[in-house]
Amino acid sequence: MAPGDHGRERRGYHHGNLRAALLEAARALIAEKGPMGFTIAEAARLAGVSPSAPYRHFRDRDALIVDVAREGFTRFAEALEAAWEAPSLGPLKALDRVGSAYLAFARDEPAYFSAMFESGVPVGADPELKRAADRAFHVLVRACEALRPLAPEGRRPPALMMATHIWALSHGVASLFGRGDGGRRSSPLSAEEVLESAVGIYLQGLGIIPA
Amino acid sequence: MAPGDHGRERRGYHHGNLRAALLEAARALIAEKGPMGFTIAEAARLAGVSPSAPYRHFRDRDALIVDVAREGFTRFAEALEAAWEAPSLGPLKALDRVGSAYLAFARDEPAYFSAMFESGVPVGADPELKRAADRAFHVLVRACEALRPLAPEGRRPPALMMATHIWALSHGVASLFGRGDGGRRSSPLSAEEVLESAVGIYLQGLGIIPA
Numbered sequence: 001m002a003p004g005d006h007g008r009e010r011r012g013y014h015h016g017n018l019r020a021a022l023l024e025a026a027r028a029l030i031a032e033k034g035p036m037g038f039t040i041a042e043a044a045r046l047a048g049v050s051p052s053a054p055y056r057h058f059r060d061r062d063a064l065i066v067d068v069a070r071e072g073f074t075r076f077a078e079a080l081e082a083a084w085e086a087p088s089l090g091p092l093k094a095l096d097r098v099g100s101a102y103l104a105f106a107r108d109e110p111a112y113f114s115a116m117f118e119s120g121v122p123v124g125a126d127p128e129l130k131r132a133a134d135r136a137f138h139v140l141v142r143a144c145e146a147l148r149p150l151a152p153e154g155r156r157p158p159a160l161m162m163a164t165h166i167w168a169l170s171h172g173v174a175s176l177f178g179r180g181d182g183g184r185r186s187s188p189l190s191a192e193e194v195l196e197s198a199v200g201i202y203l204q205g206l207g208i209i210p211a
Numbered sequence: 212m213a214p215g216d217h218g219r220e221r222r223g224y225h226h227g228n229l230r231a232a233l234l235e236a237a238r239a240l241i242a243e244k245g246p247m248g249f250t251i252a253e254a255a256r257l258a259g260v261s262p263s264a265p266y267r268h269f270r271d272r273d274a275l276i277v278d279v280a281r282e283g284f285t286r287f288a289e290a291l292e293a294a295w296e297a298p299s300l301g302p303l304k305a306l307d308r309v310g311s312a313y314l315a316f317a318r319d320e321p322a323y324f325s326a327m328f329e330s331g332v333p334v335g336a337d338p339e340l341k342r343a344a345d346r347a348f349h350v351l352v353r354a355c356e357a358l359r360p361l362a363p364e365g366r367r368p369p370a371l372m373m374a375t376h377i378w379a380l381s382h383g384v385a386s387l388f389g390r391g392d393g394g395r396r397s398s399p400l401s402a403e404e405v406l407e408s409a410v411g412i413y414l415q416g417l418g419i420i421p422a
Contacts, residue, residue, distance in 0.1 A: 034329070037248020117386065118245070118329050155422060157408070164400070165409040169376075172383025175328065189375070197368070198376040202409070205416030211366060 019057045021047040026068050031111040035065050035119035065119050066126045072112030073132035076105050080139040091146040092209065098143055099170055099195045106174035107191075113179075117171070140167050150208045157206070169198055230268045232258040237279050242322040246276050246330035276330050277337045283323030284343035287316050291350040302357040303420065309354055310381055310406045317385035318402075324390075328382070351378050361419045368417070380409055 025046035029038040040061040041051045058064045083101035084094050106113050115121075116133075123133045140163035148156050178191030189197070203209045236257035240249040251272040252262045269275045294312035295305050317324045326332075327344075334344045355373035389402030400408070415422045 032247070034245035034247035036243070036245035114329075118325075157412070161400070161405075161408065164405055165380075165412065168383035168387055168405060168409060169380050170383065171387055172379035172381065175386055176379055176382055189372070194375055194379060197372065198379060198413070201368070201376065201416035202413050203416070205412035205414070205422065207422060211416065211418060 018047075018049060018053060021049070022054055022057060022064065023068055023071065026064050027111040027115075030065075030068065030114050035068075035115050035121075040064060062121055062125075065115055065121050066129050068112065068115040069119060069121060069123075070126070070129045070132045072109065072116045073129065073136050075109070075112065076116070077132060077136040077139065079105050080136055084139050084143060091143060091150070092203075095143050095147065095166075095199070096196060098139060099166075099199060100192060102170040103174050103178045103191050103195065106178050110179060113174075117175075137163065137167060147203070147208055151206045155207050162206075165202065166199060169202070170195060173198070229258075229260060229264060232260070233265055233268065233275065234279055234282065237275050238322040238326075241276075241279065241325050246279075246326050246332075251275060273332055273336075276326055276332050277340050279323065279326040280330060280332060280334075281337065281340045281343045283320065283327045284340065284347050286320070286323065287327070288343060288347040288350065290316050291347055295350050295354060302354060302361070303414075306354050306358065306377075306410070307407060309350060310377075310410060311403060313381040314385050314389045314402050314406060317389050321390060324385075328386075348374065348378060358414070358419055362417045366418050373417075376413065377410060380413070381406060384409070 022043055025043045026038075028046060029043060032038075038061075040054050040058065043061075043064060044051050044054050047053075054064065058067070079101045080098055083097040086094055086097060089097070121129075123130050141159055144159040144162035144166065148159055148162065173191050173195040177194055200209065204211045233254055236254045237249075239257060240254060243249075249272075251265050251269065254272075254275060255262050255265050258264075265275065269278070290312045291309055294308040297305055297308060300308070332340075334341050351374035352370055355370040355377065359367050359370055359373065384402050384406040388405055411420065414420045
């Protein structure tokens with residue numbers, strides 16, 4: 001595109017920058033108003049572009065949220081993978097690290113966390129979003145595949161089911177006790193302590209660690 | 212107040228009705244835009260009253276959200292109590308019923324659920340809100356007090372800790388797999404099955420049910 005046409009906005013965004021600027025504006029608006037609480041026009045205003053500019057990249061507001069959520073799940077997956085792939089820790093310690101990484105992400109990235117889990121946008125709505133979310137979940141599946149052989153035979157639920165349980169537990173602890181807003185609920189235990197003790201009892205239930 | 216003064220609005224709300232109408236408008240706006248996504252003026256407009264009318268009952272938007280959350284926690288506590296108090300079921304079956312009631316509430320009352328858990332308003336911000344939330348949590352504490360003696364001595368964590376674990380698990384399952392928006396995440400198991408199987412393994416870990 002030639003300079004001066006619709007490829008440039010008053011702040012001089014070129015194609016890639018405009019997209020990034022809109023995603024950044026959306027994250028700021030999610031932090032302030034929640035993932036359902038703003039229009040695509042507000043995101044354009046905050047990014048300093050015309051109201052029609054977002055439509056070069058995003059069909060509508062939900063498409064913008066989907067991209068924030070996808071970016072969030074990609075970073076989340078990277079954080080969980082880095083926690084899991086600590087060499088030579090053994091699966092129990094590595095699982096602890098994955099749990100801590102889950103909580104740290106919820107605490108440090110409240111806007112991504114909202115877009116990923118509280119936006120009302122179904123993960124199945126977009127194949128790339130689904131792929132990013134599956135990549136994050138897959139870290140837990142791998143962890144459970146490594147833990148499963150430690151359970152006595154006949155007490156080994158499918159790794160997918162174990163991963164679903166541990167995901168739900170991590171997610172509940174993060175949502176209730178470990179949010180970026182400084183703890184909306186008080187507990188005598190830290191979020192890390194709640195999660196670690198609960199996972200410990202769960203793994204006892206499978207015979208993976210002794211009671 | 213005499214008719215015609217500020218005690219009446221153009222739809223003729225008297226004091227109590229105005230408050231109820233604003234709470235209803237807030238719930239509708241939460242369902243549409245999330246608990247952080249609207250102004251008190253929008254709630255007034257939806258209720259058909261002047262922009263200043265809400266200030267007779269609510270200091271600001273957050274105070275309105277606090278009241279929706281408090282009302283939500285009161286109904287939630289009633290639902291959990293009704294599930295727990297089924298006579299003569301025994302604590303294990305009664306706990307299952309409490310878990311199902313948790314999931315049913317999240318599914319049937321998405322606006323309350325958002326106001327209670329995703330609004331960013333700290334539960335400690337208001338004594339009545341805290342009381343209502345504590346009342347709901349207390350159902351789980353009572354359930355765990357009843358279950359605890361079934362564990363072998365020396366394997367009995369405090370009931371408060373058990374209740375925190377089971378709450379986090381229920382909340383995680385409800386948030387991830389059991390929302391009113393028709394399941395934003397797919398799982399081969401229903402939310403009820405995920406929760407029941409996870410709680411079962413947890414209770415095995417405490418020796419409350421046999422492995």
